[in-house]
Amino acid sequence: MPWRLPARSRFRLASVALTLPLALAACAEAQFAAQTAKAIQQPSAKTQGYYKVGDPYEIKGVWYYPTVDYSYTETGIASWYGPGFHGKLTANGEIYDENDLTAAHRTLPMPSLVRVTNLENGRALVVRVNDRGPFAHGRIIDLSRRSAQLLGIEQRGTAKVKVDILPVESQRLAEAAKQGTLIATAEAQQPQPGPSVAASPVASVRAEALPPPSSTQVARAPNPAPPPAVSRPPASAVAILANSGTQSNTGQLETVPVEQTRIYIQAGAFSDQNNAMRLSNTLRRLAPSQISETRVDGQTFYRVRLGPVASVTDADALLEQVIGSGYPGARVVVD
Incomplete structure (x- = not known):
């Protein structure tokens, strides 16, 4: 079952929201820096x-x-x-x-x-x-x-x-x-043209009229077919904005x-499984915790995740708890 923020915690969040306007005035400089x-x-x-x-x-x-x-x-x-x-x-x-x-x-x-x-x-x-x-x-x-x-x-x-x-x-x-x-x-996003290919060299040819052999009928050569029309590529519809x-x-x-997806809080990822297990045991008091294995560039990592959680609101609340427990690198992931 997806993790949900307890009702008592929701009440505390509502109380904080009522006092937020006063707090904003006191932390204007911090917000400016952010x-x-x-x-x-x-x-x-x-x-x-x-x-x-x-x-x-x-x-x-x-x-x-x-x-x-x-x-x-x-x-x-x-x-x-x-x-x-x-x-x-x-x-x-x-x-x-x-x-x-x-x-x-x-x-x-x-x-x-x-x-x-x-x-x-x-x-x-x-x-x-x-x-x-x-x-x-x-x-x-x-x-x-x-x-x-x-x-x-x-x-x-x-x-x-x-x-x-x-x-x-x-x-x-x-x-x-x-x-x-x-x-x-x-x-x-437009595909780029391929490399230009130089045309093959053309030898010069000199035409010369020859007399026909005796007692031979010469048929008039048909008119040469016109060369196929070559369409020019259209100009780019999108100009460079200089x-x-x-x-x-x-x-x-x-x-x-x-596809169906779920929201988790990823508290950390470790190359040492023992470190992942210690963190998982520490955070289990906040929400269901699990360890999943993944490979990145040929190296194995053990991810510590809490959840799944029911909504973005619940994920935000749980993330703040994890960060407040001393893990500022925790983040929300969707899987």
Whole structure:
């Protein structure tokens, strides 16, 4: 049976919510620091942004390590952001537009292209990563408002998702950004032409009329057939956006089969099974705990997971308990 937050704990959460406005005034500076990855200044003109990976950084006591990872794939919970940041600078210097198909990610290069699949309704959409975040516990990607609308996430606020980077397209986007241009998402996804092949050399031939042999009828040669028409390849429908961060806000939704998934809290992963067992025994007081084995790059790891839990709300509550028990690296996973 999925783990649910006890009723007494739900009452405590409600009590905390009543006192939240007072607490917010006292911790304004801490909240300001947590939002530094999304710039708050209002720019005076549009800008295209730039390529950025960035150095390791710390938010609310948690360290994040940006890296170039073109094999990235992850499941978890997505959220969305918009009104409070619309028109302001993103982490790589673009102008954030909540109506563009973009997203914030904590570690992927900017810009990158990722496919976000809503595991609850099967909708999939390609979005461009151009910002840092989310920094709320238990979230793996922060979508623009338009992206959330198309994926069916806006009303609920969160959803179980799978995020996969598009390696070839992301590298193409990154190279263009390094050269000072921003390629629209649709163009980055277009197949590139193959290498050009030089034409074979043609020998010169000189024509010379010869007299026909005697008593031989000569038939008139038929007119040569006209050469086949060669159609020119159409010009790209999507131009390189040299001075603008805008792109189509309609996108191209895909639909994939929906499979049953469950939410867990992953407290840690260890190469030593004994360490995994110790952590599992320690956290069993919070919720049902289990150890699962997985292999990454040929190495075996033992994952400690709590759950499954019944909902995103329950997952958030359990995650805070695990983090509060001294395990800040715990995260929400969907499997």
